[in-house]
Amino acid sequence: MSPAGYSVGLHIRFAAPLVAESTYDPKWLDHYAVNAYALRDPLIAWGLSCEGAVRWSEIALPDPFDIWREAADFGLNFGVAVSCGSIQSRSIVGCARSDREFADQEIDKIATVVRTLHQITEPKTDLTQAQIQALRCIAGGDRHAAAAAKLGISESALKARLVSARERLMARTTSEAIQKAIEIRLL
Numbered sequence: 001m002s003p004a005g006y007s008v009g010l011h012i013r014f015a016a017p018l019v020a021e022s023t024y025d026p027k028w029l030d031h032y033a034v035n036a037y038a039l040r041d042p043l044i045a046w047g048l049s050c051e052g053a054v055r056w057s058e059i060a061l062p063d064p065f066d067i068w069r070e071a072a073d074f075g076l077n078f079g080v081a082v083s084c085g086s087i088q089s090r091s092i093v094g095c096a097r098s099d100r101e102f103a104d105q106e107i108d109k110i111a112t113v114v115r116t117l118h119q120i121t122e123p124k125t126d127l128t129q130a131q132i133q134a135l136r137c138i139a140g141g142d143r144h145a146a147a148a149a150k151l152g153i154s155e156s157a158l159k160a161r162l163v164s165a166r167e168r169l170m171a172r173t174t175s176e177a178i179q180k181a182i183e184i185r186l187l
Contacts, residue, residue, distance in 0.1 A: 079095055
């Protein structure tokens with residue numbers, strides 16, 4: 001649906017997405033990062049202030065750093081932005097093509113996918129006190145045996161708490177679960 005690539009930021013909270021992925025040309029991504037364009041990008045500004053879907057060419061915001069023109073130099077000539085969710089947990093996606101504007105039907109399909117991704121990646125914020133304690137011990141530098149002893153449980157019980165916390169937070173690793181718990185202010 002996005003022949004020249006896409007950039008996804010799901011559940012942007014405290015200025016950082018909980019899930020981020022981009023398939024744009026790596027040279028563009030490097031150029032974008034080196035120039036700190038995320039802080040200046042009209043697509044992101046639009047996405048933080050509006051909900052819905054819009055062609056890039058229809059975003060009527062200033063572009064003093066000429067990001068749109070520079071993106072076109074990397075083959076990102078046409079695009080669509082989709083934004084959904086509350087301002088406390090906003091998802092913003094940009095999709096690009098090099099050959100033509102996106103058709104209305106394509107935009108509708110992309111918007112449906114983005115809304116679905118936003119819904120299914122909604123992080124759980126209701127960890128149990130036991131899960132929070134287990135994450136807090138590991139975040140504080142305790143190894144599994146020390147954390148288990150500190151909490152008065154077996155090491156296997158500690159590991160079970162960490163696994164269930166990872167599952168609820170949709171994290172692949174305990175480190176990622178700790179980071180997500182910090183981001184949503186559980187730790």
